[in-house]
Amino acid sequence: MLYLIQNVHILGPEDEGIKDVLIGGAKILALASHLPVEAAYGITVLDGRGKVLMPGFIDAHVHILGGGGEGGARTRTPEIMLSDIISGGVTTVVGCLGTDGCTRTMTNLLAKAKGLEEEGITTYVYTGSYQVPVRTLTGSIMDDMILLEKVVGTGEVAISDHRSSQPTKEEFARIVADTRVGGILSAKAGLVNIHMGDGNEKLDFLRYVLEHTQIPPSQMLPTHINRSLTLMKDGIDYAKGLGGYIDLTTSSDPDYLEPEEVKASTGLKMAIDAGVSADHVTFSSDGQGSLPIFNPDGTLKGLGVGKVASLYREMRDAVFSDGVPLETALMAITSNPAALLKLSGKGKIAQGMDADLVMADEETLDIDTVMAKGVLMVSGGEILVKGTFEY
Ligand code: ZN
Numbered sequence: 532m533l534y535l536i537q538n539v540h541i542l543g544p545e546d547e548g549i550k551d552v553l554i555g556g557a558k559i560l561a562l563a564s565h566l567p568v569e570a571a572y573g574i575t576v577l578d579g580r581g582k583v584l585m586p587g588f589i590d591a592h593v594h595i596l597g598g599g600g601e602g603g604a605r606t607r608t609p610e611i612m613l614s615d616i617i618s619g620g621v622t623t624v625v626g627c628l629g630t631d632g633c634t635r636t637m638t639n640l641l642a643k644a645k646g647l648e649e650e651g652i653t654t655y656v657y658t659g660s661y662q663v664p665v666r667t668l669t670g671s672i673m674d675d676m677i678l679l680e681k682v683v684g685t686g687e688v689a690i691s692d693h694r695s696s697q698p699t700k701e702e703f704a705r706i707v708a709d710t711r712v713g714g715i716l717s718a719k720a721g722l723v724n725i726h727m728g729d730g731n732e733k734l735d736f737l738r739y740v741l742e743h744t745q746i747p748p749s750q751m752l753p754t755h756i757n758r759s760l761t762l763m764k765d766g767i768d769y770a771k772g773l774g775g776y777i778d779l780t781t782s783s784d785p786d787y788l789e790p791e792e793v794k795a796s797t798g799l800k801m802a803i804d805a806g807v808s809a810d811h812v813t814f815s816s817d818g819q820g821s822l823p824i825f826n827p828d829g830t831l832k833g834l835g836v837g838k839v840a841s842l843y844r845e846m847r848d849a850v851f852s853d854g855v856p857l858e859t860a861l862m863a864i865t866s867n868p869a870a871l872l873k874l875s876g877k878g879k880i881a882q883g884m885d886a887d888l889v890m891a892d893e894e895t896l897d898i899d900t901v902m903a904k905g906v907l908m909v910s911g912g913e914i915l916v917k918g919t920f921e922y
Contacts, residue, residue, distance in 0.1 A: 539579025543880030557905035587622030587887025592815035595626035599821030613918030619840030622887035632660025637668040657686035676713025684722035692728020757798040759791035782837030796848035
């Protein structure tokens with residue numbers, strides 16, 4: 532299928548003005564102020580007037596297999612469906628295991644990632660779960676990285692949390708080192724996704740790695756940094772002082788945040804205002820993890836699951852509520868995770884890049900069109916491609 536999007540405002544994520552974009556064979560073939568090819572046979576022309584075109588969003592922390600289980604087996608959350616992902620403009624996910632690395636396994640995670648890829652999006656996984664020693668598929672982090680194509684790093688390794696395996700700083704450094712070398716040998720990112728809990732150590736484990744080894748900060752992405760104001764402040768200090776990278780979680784219900792919790796959109800604004808480089812902050816949804824749901828009066832209604840669509844909601848809130856420029860906020864869900872994960876075809880709109888695209892109304896930013904690897908998944912706000920078991 533060939534598509535020509537005409538007269539669309541490109542935010543790639545840099546503002547490149549109004550252009551035409553030619554798409555075919557899962558790639559962006561050409562990008563210019565005017566492409567006079569509309570008469571070509573078999574081409575579908577999409578009108579981009581009044582719309583912005585953004586790179587497909589990258590969500591680098593999703594419990595695609597389901598998560599939870601922290602209230603017993605009945606609280607294990609269900610697997611994600613394709614429409615949960617694409618309806619939020621997300622075209623690339625990194626799947627991970629969390630607290631439960633026993634009933635959730637790497638074989639199952641890889642199979643789910645493969646299924647989603649067959650359904651049309653791009654998927655990767657981290658090897659491991661909260662647990663240390665890391666429970667890999669082959670028995671070693673490096674072997675997993677080198678032999679399993681979808682493995683781009685290790686995670687979510689839990690530190691500073693009562694549910695963590697309580698590794699020592701040396702054990703933690705070894706995980707980061709093995710993941711880095713595995714990444715070097717497989718030409719992949721070798722990123723460690725780190726679940727941050729409420730503990731007093733905050734980001735001290737990451738500081739230890741930077742102070743005692745030659746490993747660069749780009750190998751570690753601590754997540755849930757916005758779980759408390761205290762951790763958010765430490766994250767800003769870590770990013771500014773040591774060039775670290777921080778990830779903010781988007782899936783909490785914005786109306787019922789924990790008392791100390793910082794909304795992801797506000798966290799981004801705080802970080803930028805404090806002088807953190809805009810390319811050092813990412814968002815991820817923690818999608819499909821278990822999440823308390825509240826009644827309007829604030830009482831607990833029950834358990835729900837975190838939504839991948841919250842990724843874009845927080846990006847929009849950063850723009851509309853917190854006053855972050857759109858090109859800057861967009862980096863947190865496009866070019867920044869692509870760079871950290873070394874996904875060379877993702878996160879930018881340019882010739883030769885993968886045709887993962889989101890087109891939205893320029894005023895409201897409501898999603899109109901989602902394309903994944905050149906296939907139209909959402910059009911006019913309607914989902915065109917559903918998962919195998921969705922009707
Ligand atoms: Zn987590």
